[in-house]
Amino acid sequence: xxxxxxxxxxxxxxxxxxxxxxxxxxxxxxxxxxxxxxxxxxxxxxxxxxxxxxxxxxxxxxxxxxxxxxxxxxxxxxxxxxxxxxxxxxxxxxxxxxxxxxxxxxxxxxxxxxxxxxxxxxxxxxxxxxxxxxxxxxxxxxxxxxxxxxxxxxxxxxxxxxxxxxxxxxxxxxxxxxxxxxxxxxxxxxxxxxxxxxxxxxxxxxxxxxxxxxxxxxxxxxxxxxxxxxxxxxxxxxxxxxxxxxxxxxxxxxxxxxxxxxxxxxxxxxxxxxxxxxxxxxxxxxxxxxxxxxxxxxxxxxxxxxxxxxxxxxxxxxx
Ligand SMILES: Nc1ncnc2c1ncn2[C@@H]1O[C@H](COP(=O)(O)OP(=O)(O)OP(=O)(O)O)[C@@H](O)[C@H]1O
Ligand SMILES: Cc1ncc(C[n+]2csc(CCOP(=O)(O)O)c2C)c(N)n1
Ligand SMILES: [Mg+2]
Numbered sequence: 001x002x003x004x005x006x007x008x009x010x011x012x013x014x015x016x017x018x019x020x021x022x023x024x025x026x027x028x029x030x031x032x033x034x035x036x037x038x039x040x041x042x043x044x045x046x047x048x049x050x051x052x053x054x055x056x057x058x059x060x061x062x063x064x065x066x067x068x069x070x071x072x073x074x075x076x077x078x079x080x081x082x083x084x085x086x087x088x089x090x091x092x093x094x095x096x097x098x099x100x101x102x103x104x105x106x107x108x109x110x111x112x113x114x115x116x117x118x119x120x121x122x123x124x125x126x127x128x129x130x131x132x133x134x135x136x137x138x139x140x141x142x143x144x145x146x147x148x149x150x151x152x153x154x155x156x157x158x159x160x161x162x163x164x165x166x167x168x169x170x171x172x173x174x175x176x177x178x179x180x181x182x183x184x185x186x187x188x189x190x191x192x193x194x195x196x197x198x199x200x201x202x203x204x205x206x207x208x209x210x211x212x213x214x215x216x217x218x219x220x221x222x223x224x225x226x227x228x229x230x231x232x233x234x235x236x237x238x239x240x241x242x243x244x245x246x247x248x249x250x251x252x253x254x255x256x257x258x259x260x261x262x263x264x265x266x267x268x269x270x271x272x273x274x275x276x277x278x279x280x281x282x283x284x285x286x287x288x289x290x291x292x293x294x295x296x297x298x299x300x301x302x303x304x305x306x307x308x309x310x311x312x313x314x315x316x317x318x319x
Pocket of ligand 2: 049055056171215263
């Protein structure tokens with residue numbers, strides 16, 4: 001099927017795929033000039049994320065359904081990092097002329113699946129014609145206690161929920177046509193079907209002093225926490241690898257440590273917490289110490305006990 005329906009018919013199709021909000025907070029969903037959500041008592045948390053063809057994905061490497069899914073999860077992940085639960089999602093799609101109704105339905109089904117996975121719904125958005133596919137997603141949520149980047153304190157530990165390096169390994173393996181090998185499966189899934197760690201964020205909300213999600217790479221993103229908090233984060237190198245990452249890295253002929261430290265788009269959530277309060281679902285990967293010789297940032301401990309500074313490498317759109 002290669003049908004290309006009118007904007008109106010496409011919006012009707014999207015409304016059918018997205019369905020109606022079962023949470024009871026949406027007063028007006030798809031079909032009016034804007035969505036309407038009933039207010040609650042908690043502070044609102046609001047994020048926006050764009051996925052652009054050629055930058056975040058290549059059409060030959062992901063299906064349309066995967067694209068919708070990962071765009072939605074990438075946006076929802078920022079709410080996880082704030083310790084918030086989502087209330088509703090708006091998505092703006094830019095679609096070139098070659099995108100068929102079938103392609104659009106697949107994108108929407110991926111978006112819907114991801115939204116349901118994190119307990120919410122797509123309640124509006126926009127369609128526009130453009131030169132390349134892009135999906136801009138905003139997620140509105142709420143939390144009684146937003147988790148910022150600036151509260152990390154010396155003496156605390158650093159803990160993570162979610163994978164490290166797998167998504168970057170998956171992208172390499174898909175690009176090299178090795179996605180069907182058994183050792184590639186977890187990495188390919190991490191790239192195509194990442195999970196926003198909403199539940200982990202909620203579990204950390206009342207105990208964490210700071211949090212961030214890993215979109216651009218561990219050193220870069222945890223570096224934001226270190227700088228915002230004025231501390232030094234010392235990572236424990238021995239905790240960064242998993243058998244899944246080691247196998248995927250071997251297949252990709254890549255350094256698993258580099259993938260773990262610099263690979264982005266895993267959407268793991270990293271928190272700083274008191275040592276005796278690491279929440280369920282989190283693994284300890286380091287500790288928070290005071291600045292050393294005036295230096296804040298990220299380091300790893302060498303076997304001889306000295307610290308090696310890590311460059312905050314990772315993804316930079318303009319770097
Ligand atoms: N164009 C913009 N206008 C206003 N604020 C912006 C703009 N772009 C980014 N920001 C703000 O800058 C801060 C950091 O944004 P950034 O997109 O780097 O977040 P991030 O979660 O680290 O990134 P990403 O998830 O895209 O990797 C956020 O508070 C964001 O709202
Ligand atoms: C084809 C292709 N090439 C490279 C990458 C890697 N990549 C792109 S953007 C980004 C950081 C997250 O984006 P943002 O900061 O906008 O949230 C990363 C790691 C990819 N996904 N697809
Ligand atoms: Mg983020």
